[in-house]
Amino acid sequence: MEITTFLALLCLLSLIFFKLISVKKRSPAPPLPPGPTAFPFVGSLPQMLTNKPVPRWIHNLMQQHNTEIACIKLGGVHVISVTSPELSREFLKKHDAFFASRPDILSARLASDGYQGVILSPSGSQWKKMRRVMASEVLTVGVFQRLHGKRCEEADHLVRYVYNQWNNVDIKGVVNLRDVTQHHIASVSRKMVFGERFFGPGTRDEGPGIEEKEHVDGLFMILSCLYAFGVADFVPWLEVLDLDGHKRAVTNAIKNVRKYQDSAIDKRMEMWNLGYKSEEDDILDILINLKNSENEPLLSIREIKALIVDIMLASVDNPSNAVEWAMAEMINQPDLLAEACKELDSVVGKKRLVQESDIPKLNYVKACLKESFRLHPLAPFNVPHISSKDTVVGGYLIPEKSYVVLSRPGLGRNPRIWDEPLRFKPERHIFNEQTQVGLADHDLRILSFSTGRRGCPGFVLGSTMTIILLARLIQGFS
Template sequence: MESVVNGVSLVLGLVLLFLLISKFIILPKKKLNLPPSPPAWPIIGHLHLLGKLPHRSLAQLAQKCGPLMFLRLGSVPTVVVSSAAMAREFLKTYDQIFASRPRTLAAKILLYNCKDVAFAEMGPYWRDMKKICQLELLTPKQMEVHKHIRLEEAYCMVKSIRDKCEGGQPVDVHSHVFALTRGVITRMVLNKTYFTSESKEALQFKEVLTESFHLHGVPILGDYIPYIGRWMDIQGYELRMKAAGKQMDAILDKIIQEHQDKQLRISKDQTPLDFIDVLLSLRSKGDYGHLSMDSIKGVALDMLAAGTETAAVTIEWALSEILLNPSVRKKCQQELDCVIGRERKVEEADLSQLKYLQAIVNETFRLHPTAPFMMPHESTQDVQVAGYDIPAKTRLLVNLRAIGTDPSTWERPLEFCPERFLNTKIDVRGHDFELIPFGTGRRGCPGLLLGLTVVQLGLAVLLQSFEWQLSPSQELDMSEVFGLTVPKSVPLHAIATPRLPQHLYA
């Protein structure tokens, strides 16, 4: 009996050996025709090429390797797109294949195991969560309903700046525009200004939000070399993620508890429903079977974080460029005076007539894309693009910095020149791949209309209400900090001088 068992084991062993030899020696894998790639190092691949500002490093590398590059970031196959034509191929022609998301360590820890909208993998869950956000918060009807909120918060910001600009001292522009966007989005999502500017909660929310966006964007060793990075946490990022996640979770728990308590008295005081109320109601009704409490937190965090951070960063970059280009400020203020005058405050209805202001915003998106790689995409199957083989589970990075400064598309690409958008049909709504700050296709940002409106309105009230200048001894720092978004490394401070009648600041 033992000899029979030994014989069977020997046969199975020989079969297994033959299969292994067939796979790795006799029948080698078909050689893939991958896109151009620079030389790689063992184990880390091309990670060493990312540098402190990967969007700039890879834009320079694309000048040598071309608009489609293949990189191996540790064990993660990655393609980097650096031209509008290539972006169209991946995000339009093959949109469905590249519409999923990689499950990054940051998304797992900070976003409840990818239970949000932005980082959810392609599938029924993502479609349901996106549908909820679009129907309950981001429709044109909801935009109209919340119009008064945006105006009130914009002029709350103006009054706050007016109160602090006495004596010619520079004001903290960064803090004021962050308060604007935070006020708008918390009132839309939570039905009240949840964090007042001076409160400890507001500072904590701002700090944890900034930390989270940074951790979502930096290269995490555990994502690329998991068998080393995951258990060693050499960079210390995982520890920071867990700390930030714990703080944000405590904030969201408090918000949700308040809403659950409110639900008990809604029938008595007729309190209007906000976005969190709607999510809790949908969960209790069972309309969406996979809408868990973690889902509610993840989706709410998407709305709060994206709506606050991205618009604030863009307004700050726009005003920084305006300070460096006085002629741009003068032209924009002349337009504001011509369209609106100085006897009333700008309103949202005026924005469509402010063509030069729109051009300033578009030029800011081109030169300072808020999220320079958009959100990372991932292929769901093998595909051939532009004659090259792209394997399944390949990460896609679309370098908006490279596309926005491509000399084959833009004249004087490194200059801030809003005039370039006065005689072009290129806009930011996802149809023109030369300028896609909100993404495009299936994974395009559902909050495009809200984000664009807040940026244009915020910049309009700042330029209508004040003259802006740097203090004589000040040198404007235009350096960046890399993350999921790319804010200024040194927050903007500038001198504001009122330019409207006193009663308009009340």
């Protein structure tokens, strides 16, 4: 054998040898998070279908496995459920870029008109465009201040409407708090978006009429079907059968929501086109007048309509739920109600109604709301995030396209983090008089506004709407 051939052979053999060694040395792939053994093809779908409500089943499974992160295979999808704030931060802070998308499921597609908006859209150019519009054009400090007058009018209207109900002999002065909170928040949003509290004439006692009831019921129906562990969310070819009824429910609900919104949007477009309008008065005007670099409309009418559905969906449920629960807890613990009244008396007094400018000084009222977000979250899970590539989190493999759901009660009631987790104790959020209580928690010990690329861009507006609603109800009524 010639020396050159011999050397080439030696090189080749050494290469193979080192390759083999490096393969042997490579550490084994990290395991999936703990969870139930999955059947081939269907995973744990049979158990999911026989264990409703599904979120409770998932939380029970996590307790059985004594874990703060679990993997449950549903159809072809790895669902990763998390109750640890440390791991939640790994998902939404450290690896945020890989978990910034959303699942593509039928109810989300229907509600967003094929992902024209922001909240439900998978990451990509449309999400980026609409997120920028929301964060840099709608939810800015300037717009927040411009819309202050409209929010004030609604805060005054709230007090009048509750007083009218209390005075109404036909209903013996009984006030339905859930109706009041949900309709107040929807009225504030409609006022800021359309410049009008109601689509129709309302009722004699200045309450919402059938149009508003249909609108708000539609919004809550959509919210109840979104990411609600429908079987077709995990086996898409079952969509046509609509086994859970979500397709029919969302189709009808979005029709009811959009019939009022869309006709108001069409009318407004026409006013601008015909020159009947020249000044921007509300969010709809702002959206219509946004321009791209060529000075052409930035948003199509279809995008404006979808974005306004998003604004309504994003704002209607969290504030009303937090206030309803805070009131319920305060009624059960009158000492807390007395403490909140004392704070309002000392900050605001009895001669005027509480205003947005008082908010920085209302630490106790804010602590009650924060405790409400911690203990009584509106939904069992955060809006799901989807992983865009295989990622290792907490030493576990999170496969590409996993459906990551951070558990709101799991975080807020985690006994490792919270002392007496099931007790409503607002004072746990107050450290000293100088430090202001905020409703957001970027460390994810509570999931209120979340964090990262998909974190809520409306947290200032959402906090303000929530705080004023509770403060007015406590201050105005015993």
